[in-house]
Amino acid sequence: MTTDMVTTPRIRKSPYFEATVRAGASQFTVYNKVYLPFGYDTPEAEYQAITEAVTIWDVACQRIVEISGPDAHAFTSLLTPRDLATCAPGRCRYVFITDPRGGILNDPVLLRLAEDRFWLSCADSDMAMWARGIAVHSGMDVAIDTPDVSPLQIQGPRAREVIVALFGQAMGELGYYHCRETALDGIPLVISRTGYSAELGFELYLMDGARGVELWDKVMAAGAPLGMKPAAPSRIRRIEAGILDYGVDMDETVNPFELGFERLVALDKDMDFIGRAALQGIKATGIRRRAVGLEIDGAPISYNERPWPLYRDGDMIGHATSVIHSPRLEKNIALAMVSVGSAQPGTAVCLATPDGERNAVIRELPFIDPNRRKSRA
Amino acid sequence: MTTDMVTTPRIRKSPYFEATVRAGASQFTVYNKVYLPFGYDTPEAEYQAITEAVTIWDVACQRIVEISGPDAHAFTSLLTPRDLATCAPGRCRYVFITDPRGGILNDPVLLRLAEDRFWLSCADSDMAMWARGIAVHSGMDVAIDTPDVSPLQIQGPRAREVIVALFGQAMGELGYYHCRETALDGIPLVISRTGYSAELGFELYLMDGARGVELWDKVMAAGAPLGMKPAAPSRIRRIEAGILDYGVDMDETVNPFELGFERLVALDKDMDFIGRAALQGIKATGIRRRAVGLEIDGAPISYNERPWPLYRDGDMIGHATSVIHSPRLEKNIALAMVSVGSAQPGTAVCLATPDGERNAVIRELPFIDPNRRKSRA
Numbered sequence: 001m002t003t004d005m006v007t008t009p010r011i012r013k014s015p016y017f018e019a020t021v022r023a024g025a026s027q028f029t030v031y032n033k034v035y036l037p038f039g040y041d042t043p044e045a046e047y048q049a050i051t052e053a054v055t056i057w058d059v060a061c062q063r064i065v066e067i068s069g070p071d072a073h074a075f076t077s078l079l080t081p082r083d084l085a086t087c088a089p090g091r092c093r094y095v096f097i098t099d100p101r102g103g104i105l106n107d108p109v110l111l112r113l114a115e116d117r118f119w120l121s122c123a124d125s126d127m128a129m130w131a132r133g134i135a136v137h138s139g140m141d142v143a144i145d146t147p148d149v150s151p152l153q154i155q156g157p158r159a160r161e162v163i164v165a166l167f168g169q170a171m172g173e174l175g176y177y178h179c180r181e182t183a184l185d186g187i188p189l190v191i192s193r194t195g196y197s198a199e200l201g202f203e204l205y206l207m208d209g210a211r212g213v214e215l216w217d218k219v220m221a222a223g224a225p226l227g228m229k230p231a232a233p234s235r236i237r238r239i240e241a242g243i244l245d246y247g248v249d250m251d252e253t254v255n256p257f258e259l260g261f262e263r264l265v266a267l268d269k270d271m272d273f274i275g276r277a278a279l280q281g282i283k284a285t286g287i288r289r290r291a292v293g294l295e296i297d298g299a300p301i302s303y304n305e306r307p308w309p310l311y312r313d314g315d316m317i318g319h320a321t322s323v324i325h326s327p328r329l330e331k332n333i334a335l336a337m338v339s340v341g342s343a344q345p346g347t348a349v350c351l352a353t354p355d356g357e358r359n360a361v362i363r364e365l366p367f368i369d370p371n372r373r374k375s376r377a
Numbered sequence: 378m379t380t381d382m383v384t385t386p387r388i389r390k391s392p393y394f395e396a397t398v399r400a401g402a403s404q405f406t407v408y409n410k411v412y413l414p415f416g417y418d419t420p421e422a423e424y425q426a427i428t429e430a431v432t433i434w435d436v437a438c439q440r441i442v443e444i445s446g447p448d449a450h451a452f453t454s455l456l457t458p459r460d461l462a463t464c465a466p467g468r469c470r471y472v473f474i475t476d477p478r479g480g481i482l483n484d485p486v487l488l489r490l491a492e493d494r495f496w497l498s499c500a501d502s503d504m505a506m507w508a509r510g511i512a513v514h515s516g517m518d519v520a521i522d523t524p525d526v527s528p529l530q531i532q533g534p535r536a537r538e539v540i541v542a543l544f545g546q547a548m549g550e551l552g553y554y555h556c557r558e559t560a561l562d563g564i565p566l567v568i569s570r571t572g573y574s575a576e577l578g579f580e581l582y583l584m585d586g587a588r589g590v591e592l593w594d595k596v597m598a599a600g601a602p603l604g605m606k607p608a609a610p611s612r613i614r615r616i617e618a619g620i621l622d623y624g625v626d627m628d629e630t631v632n633p634f635e636l637g638f639e640r641l642v643a644l645d646k647d648m649d650f651i652g653r654a655a656l657q658g659i660k661a662t663g664i665r666r667r668a669v670g671l672e673i674d675g676a677p678i679s680y681n682e683r684p685w686p687l688y689r690d691g692d693m694i695g696h697a698t699s700v701i702h703s704p705r706l707e708k709n710i711a712l713a714m715v716s717v718g719s720a721q722p723g724t725a726v727c728l729a730t731p732d733g734e735r736n737a738v739i740r741e742l743p744f745i746d747p748n749r750r751k752s753r754a
Contacts, residue, residue: 133510
């Protein structure tokens with residue numbers, strides 16, 4: 001459903017807000033206290049643009065938390081089970097932020113801009129509050145800021161052509177999960193080769209909120225000849241790729257092992273991190289549930305407004321968290337969390353939708369691009 | 378402006394959501410990741426109901442953070458400059474949560490339910506994240522939870538009659554800023570005599586999210602004969618009373634002294650608290666700006682979507698943060714933050730609205746109910 005939303009000073013308008021309204025955004029949600037455009041066209045039309053051409057997304061709601069100072073490396077390492085020792089300046093990492101129980105508080109993309117300067121490009125939970133709370137008694141010399149930085153994603157097979165048109169050939173060759181500071185006609189930016197799709201993609205981190213519409217217009221001017229369309233992050237594309245949505249597919253009750261992301265947990269890394277003991281315990285005793293894919297019978301499903309229960313032989317075994325119809329697979333697919341005993345691909349289950357039950361089958365994740373997910377840096 | 382808002386699983390529906398939609402709520406905002414009804418009728422009609430009869434508000438968005446365990450008192454005291462030593466079980470306090478710089482992270486109502494059990498009924502910032510971050514290295518034995526608790530406010534001169542009808546005479550006599558656990562036909566509740574208006578008011582903290590509509594209906598049935606109307610928190614009423622809105626009138630860059638709330642800062646309290654050194658320093662050197670009232674000339678103003686700049690003799694001296702037309706005062710009034718040099722009541726200033734400049738005059742806060750504000754417990 002959609003409802004009227006009132007704009008209030010409590011919730012930020014993105015620096016791109018006026019440009020997105022002009023481009024046809026009429027529905028918004030709120031993400032990290034920032035308005036996030038929910039779409040400009042049908043999800044199917046936006047899916048076509050991201051899979052066949054290129055899209056531009058206002059994701060200023062990916063709020064940036066900056067950690068800097070002499071102990072920035074040790075402090076950032078404290079927040080995540082990933083080993084950052086091999087993350088050189090100019091490189092990025094997909095990381096989990098874990099609490100003392102091993103639960104996931106956020107899953108940002110980390111950018112190491114310098115030896116002693118890190119950015120967390122955050123999902124929808126307040127990592128500045130968490131990091132500042134940790135810092136109070138950590139005894140470490142760090143500054144934690146929420147700088148004026150507003151990401152814009154350029155995603156789709158023609159994304160590189162847009163970047164080359166704007167920044168030249170060398171920037172188009174920026175390595176996967178690399179980042180670099182630059183400028184566009186004096187607009188200060190960081191660029192990374194990352195994104196919330198499994199398509200070729202870049203992110204532009206605008207570092208001057210007064211120049212959002214100007215940046216948007218320059219990118220659109222370069223992209224229009226390539227078929228660039230403004231779009232919202234594509235639910236269809238991310239579910240096909242098994243990309244998780246924080247607050248939907250996981251929250252603080254979920255740990256990285258349940259998501260199948262053991263490779264992002266360096267239990268024996270040199271530096272201390274929050275959640276190590278709990279995650280060691282979970283690894284020793286094993287998990288009880290696991291994130292899986294789901295194929296669902298019947299007519300196309302466009303959306304689930306809440307998790308839908310899954311049953312097997314009459315017992316509840318878990319929930320489908322993100323359900324969608326994939327135009328490419330011509331199937332209903334979903335991300336789900338189920339008991340390990342029912343996580344085997346091929347297991348037949350029953351999905352309770354608000355409109356009745358559907359037969360479904362457990363599948364491996366991702367549905368498309370198996371190599372991409374495994375290689376996510 | 379209003380825009381379409383899409384409901385998503387990331388954002389919670391209140392347990393009262395269906396009842397509020399049925400009662401005519403069509404506009405919502407998002408507060409602490411919960412949908413908050415923005416209104417059912419005109420703000421003026423709702424103002425009339427809260428000043429002359431009684432209103433019921435779905436404020437499930439006041440998310441509750443529970444701090445419990447052997448060190449609950451010391452830990453909660455660590456979070457706020459208020460001295461909690463005199464806050465006995467069954468009592469409430471309006472508190473600021475401060476960071477190491479003395480900046481305000483939130484301004485919850487604190488309920489002490491037992492020696493070792495505290496609730497923070499929070500404004501729009503993630504206090505669970507902050508408290509959990511602090512707890513990691515605090516060395517204190519506490520549990521920090523976000524229990525299934527959903528506040529409902531009953532505000533207006535006839536609020537006591539509603540409480541008496543539902544809970545009997547004794548509960549109607551609950552003292553100002555007192556709280557008590559009870560139940561209504563088996564629905565578990567805490568009741569406090571508090572609220573976000575300067576009217577007589579109570580809050581019902583529902584402790585079973587499955588019974589929201591049932592509770593709403595029972596309260597409406599008791600209140601209807603008294604003229605009870607569903608309403609949103611009244612901006613008009615709170616601005617008249619000088620009640621602040623976190624994220625609008627203050628944020629982490631503002632300290633309690635700037636708001637004139639020195640009495641909520643116990644610099645010399647026995648237990649340690651975060652921000653003590655910074656607040657001692659601010660007290661010693663003095664503040665540079667101060668929250669004030671403002672009376673504004675000209676036609677009625679209904680809303681400011683962002684802070685509006687204030688000028689005096691051509692210099693910017695601050696901002697009006699919350700602007701409204703008061704039907705009772707028949708004037709435009711505002712909460713503002715201005716340089717101390719321009720904070721003297723009677724100072725003539727100039728307000729830059731999006732539709733042009735207006736003459737304005739600095740006034741003392743509050744506009745109405747001087748005694749109530751000073752007595753806020």
